[in-house]
Amino acid sequence: MGVDPSTTHRKWAARHGLRMPFINDADYGVSAAFGVAGRMGAINNTTFLIDFDGSLRKIYPIVKAKGHAAIVLQHCRTIWGERRQ
Numbered sequence: 001m002g003v004d005p006s007t008t009h010r011k012w013a014a015r016h017g018l019r020m021p022f023i024n025d026a027d028y029g030v031s032a033a034f035g036v037a038g039r040m041g042a043i044n045n046t047t048f049l050i051d052f053d054g055s056l057r058k059i060y061p062i063v064k065a066k067g068h069a070a071i072v073l074q075h076c077r078t079i080w081g082e083r084r085q
Contacts, residue, residue, distance in 0.1 A: 047072055049079070 009022040023030055031037040036046045045063040049072070050056055057079055060072065 049075065051079075 004024075005026075006022075006024040009024060013019070013022060025031050028037050034046070034048065047060040047063055047068070048056060049058040058075055060068070
């Protein structure tokens with residue numbers, strides 16, 4: 001999720017080989033609902049793992065770019081296994 005334009009999200013996801021949906025939150029409504037909207041339009045970098053049925057599986061409230069993707073991927077594999085499509 002992010003407040004950047006959806007075209008930016010699609011390009012970023014394609015560059016990294018990601019096939020999951022992203023939420024475009026241009027009006028900050030979702031960010032506010034999840035409690036991650038900061039002051040002055042900033043978004044606190046938080047990652048949410050949301051299950052296929054919409055249930056929230058895990059929250060990472062403090063995201064540091066280095067190593068974060070590997071940690072999230074490992075948790076995804078623990079939760080859902082090695083699904084290949």
